[in-house]
Amino acid sequence: MIGTTEKERAGLNRTLILSEEDRTRLRGQLATSDITQREANLDRIFHADMLDIVGRLPAHCADLIILDPPYNLDKSFGSVKFRRGTRDEYAQWILTWLPSLLRTLKPSGSVYFCGDWRSGSAIEAACEEHLIVRNRVTWEREKGRGASANWKNASEDIWFFTASNDYFFDVEAVKLKKKVIAPYTDQNGKPKDWEDGYRLTHPSNLWTDITVPFWSMPENTDHPTQKPEKLIAKLLLASSRPGDVVLDPFLGSGTSAVVSRKLDRRFIGIEIEEEFALLALRRLELAQYDRGVQGYSEGTFWERNSAPVQPKKKRSDGDGGLFQ
Numbered sequence: 151m152i153g154t155t156e157k158e159r160a161g162l163n164r165t166l167i168l169s170e171e172d173r174t175r176l177r178g179q180l181a182t183s184d185i186t187q188r189e190a191n192l193d194r195i196f197h198a199d200m201l202d203i204v205g206r207l208p209a210h211c212a213d214l215i216i217l218d219p220p221y222n223l224d225k226s227f228g229s230v231k232f233r234r235g236t237r238d239e240y241a242q243w244i245l246t247w248l249p250s251l252l253r254t255l256k257p258s259g260s261v262y263f264c265g266d267w268r269s270g271s272a273i274e275a276a277c278e279e280h281l282i283v284r285n286r287v288t289w290e291r292e293k294g295r296g297a298s299a300n301w302k303n304a305s306e307d308i309w310f311f312t313a314s315n316d317y318f319f320d321v322e323a324v325k326l327k328k329k330v331i332a333p334y335t336d337q338n339g340k341p342k343d344w345e346d347g348y349r350l351t352h353p354s355n356l357w358t359d360i361t362v363p364f365w366s367m368p369e370n371t372d373h374p375t376q377k378p379e380k381l382i383a384k385l386l387l388a389s390s391r392p393g394d395v396v397l398d399p400f401l402g403s404g405t406s407a408v409v410s411r412k413l414d415r416r417f418i419g420i421e422i423e424e425e426f427a428l429l430a431l432r433r434l435e436l437a438q439y440d441r442g443v444q445g446y447s448e449g450t451f452w453e454r455n456s457a458p459v460q461p462k463k464k465r466s467d468g469d470g471g472l473f474q
């Protein structure tokens with residue numbers, strides 16, 4: 151157990167924690183290793199080592215694979231400890247599971263692979279033999295420890311790969327609403343491509359509109375490296391259609407499963423640490439009542455600090471936009 155209930159928390163802290171009752175109830179919903187046909191594995195969270203599962207999933211069952219494994223750092227995920235190795239050791243580790251994982255990907259499928267600057271060259275080296283490299287998105291995470299003799303490490307990368315040249319990408323679904331800096335008008339004084347001071351822009355490979363989950367956000371858990379729902383929502387909306395299957399073999403606190411549910415995708419999640427797998431199930435329960443993704447409303451992603459101008463919260467928008 152990770153000790154989520156024992157900590158002292160501030161009054162406005164909305165971090166999701168599990169009670170003993172939650173754990174007992176949710177344990178029964180965890181999938182173990184009873185893999186059968188495609189349908190039987192969908193919308194399930196396996197509490198298992200991904201190495202024991204991915205090779206047994208049906209071939210070509212996934213439209214999109216989200217990879218957010220331990221980065222090449224010394225880091226503990228509950229009882230699982232990951233040790234930093236050389237670039238080659240990290241690339242070798244990726245190659246112990248990548249080929250069997252890619253069996254599950256459809257020929258038209260896409261893969262996103264998260265990493266920090268130190269893991270990046272190994273990720274590219276390991277994956278370029280098996281996939282087509284399309285891009286590398288840099289996410290300005292902002293949060294990071296200042297260094298006295300180095301640049302603060304405040305960004306992460308998300309590598310974008312596809313299995314072939316026949317792939318799906320919905321650019322319209324991931325446009326970003328940004329404040330207009332140069333408010334040009336036509337000869338009649340009408341705004342050119344903007345409305346109410348905002349313009350819908352093409353999404354670039356530099357993402358500055360997403361914060362890490364903070365303790366005051368309802369999506370936050372005690373997982374040490376939880377991804378923001380807004381970030382995963384961009385990946386899913388760009389590279390999958392409603393009903394498509396999203397596979398995440400390093401599920402953590404379940405962000406990709408939760409966002410899949412909120413955006414009407416199917417999912418398969420695998421997580422080795424029971425407490426995180428249970429947190430993912432709890433988040434899925436809550437997603438039945440709140441399908442909002444903070445920073446995304448009425449089909450649009452909003453830049454940071456635009457909450458006051460975002461459309462008024464609807465019940466189904468959850469807590470949208472407090473911080474983003």
Ligand SMILES: C[S@@+](CC[C@H](N)C(=O)[O-])C[C@H]1O[C@@H](n2cnc3c(N)ncnc32)[C@H](O)[C@@H]1O
Pocket residue numbers: 198199200201218219220221227230373375376377378399400401402403404405406420421422423426
């Ligand atoms: C970087 S975190 C993923 C965080 C996740 N994206 C989220 O939003 O919460 C990596 C996760 O992989 C899990 N993990 C590590 N090795 C694993 C393995 N062999 N099989 C399944 N899960 C594993 C860790 O316990 C950790 O929760």
